[in-house]
Amino acid sequence: MNPDKLEPWQLPEAQWRAIVERVRAGRSLRPTQWKDGARCAVALSFDSDHETNELRDGGESVSKLSQGQYGNRQGVPRILEVLARHGVKASFFVPAVTALLYPDEQRRVIAEGHEIGVHGWIHERNSVLPREAERELQLRSAETLERICGVRPVGIRTPSWDFSPNTLAITREMGLMYDSSLMADVDCYELLLEGEPTGVVELPVEWIRDDAVYFNMNRFAGLRPHMPPADVFDIFKREFDCAYREGGLFQLTMHPHISGYRSRIWILEELIRYARSHDGVWFATHAEVVRHAKAHC
Numbered sequence: 012m013n014p015d016k017l018e019p020w021q022l023p024e025a026q027w028r029a030i031v032e033r034v035r036a037g038r039s040l041r042p043t044q045w046k047d048g049a050r051c052a053v054a055l056s057f058d059s060d061h062e063t064n065e066l067r068d069g070g071e072s073v074s075k076l077s078q079g080q081y082g083n084r085q086g087v088p089r090i091l092e093v094l095a096r097h098g099v100k101a102s103f104f105v106p107a108v109t110a111l112l113y114p115d116e117q118r119r120v121i122a123e124g125h126e127i128g129v130h131g132w133i134h135e136r137n138s139v140l141p142r143e144a145e146r147e148l149q150l151r152s153a154e155t156l157e158r159i160c161g162v163r164p165v166g167i168r169t170p171s172w173d174f175s176p177n178t179l180a181i182t183r184e185m186g187l188m189y190d191s192s193l194m195a196d197v198d199c200y201e202l203l204l205e206g207e208p209t210g211v212v213e214l215p216v217e218w219i220r221d222d223a224v225y226f227n228m229n230r231f232a233g234l235r236p237h238m239p240p241a242d243v244f245d246i247f248k249r250e251f252d253c254a255y256r257e258g259g260l261f262q263l264t265m266h267p268h269i270s271g272y273r274s275r276i277w278i279l280e281e282l283i284r285y286a287r288s289h290d291g292v293w294f295a296t297h298a299e300v301v302r303h304a305k306a307h308c
């Protein structure tokens with residue numbers, strides 16, 4: 012304990028304001044309409060964490076690593092088949108270690124017309140890293156993905172959506188077009204760094220629209236999946252319904268090693284079918300959504 016450290020309720024106004032101002036939402040980038048006059052944009056994303064969650068935690072559990080490998084052997088192929096069947100393009104956020112373990116998977120994702128974005132080196136937690144380590148890992152991750160995929164990533168989703176006070180400056184320095192890790196809105200917005208516009212666009216996520224929240228499980232702790240798949244579908248569907256009504260953006264995060272199961276993969280397919288049953292729905296990658304929002308705001 013640092014005896015000189017002030018308790019939160021003792022902080023002077025300038026100090027709590029400075030904390031809040033580090034990284035904030037700036038101007039909204041909500042277009043009046045989407046591509047070709049579409050009413051609603053649907054941006055599906057898949058975080059191909061595979062073995063990296065276990066490795067990040069310093070774990071060496073053969074059992075948990077095998078669950079990660081399922082993401083490559085069964086999860087990604089099932090997802091790609093659904094997307095291909097419906098002609099939908101999506102975004103995959105891939106830790107560099109996943110890409111090194113499974114380069115062919117990444118090349119298939121790119122060959123089938125999807126986007127690959129940065130998702131850390133080994134799914135590290137940015138907020139516990141010294142600035143230089145975070146910067147070096149983020150740069151190395153983008154270079155590794157580019158080398159394997161042949162395409163330079165234009166977006167980043169930080170692992171576990173964890174964000175240090177340095178993350179945004181590093182993202183801007185790398186020239187990335189967008190981040191997709193923060194939650195200040197349902198529409199795209201420009202990120203501010205200490206009150207100044209950065210030019211980096213946020214395509215916001217939310218735990219509500221993330222399969223891991225509902226399905227995660229830990230054998231040796233109290234964590235169990237607490238939602239039947241039909242209820243998870245219902246939440247995602249209601250998020251889409253409201254986005255459609257508002258003429259906004261429906262963004263979703265899924266994980267191949269979590270949703271790529273026989274009893275769950277239908278959620279993705281049914282959501283696509285349901286969205287498709289509406290007029291004026293534009294399915295796009297995160298990069299396409301951000302480019303459109305930037306050009307029309």
Ligand SMILES: [Zn+2]
Binds near residue numbers: 060
């Ligand atoms: Zn992840």
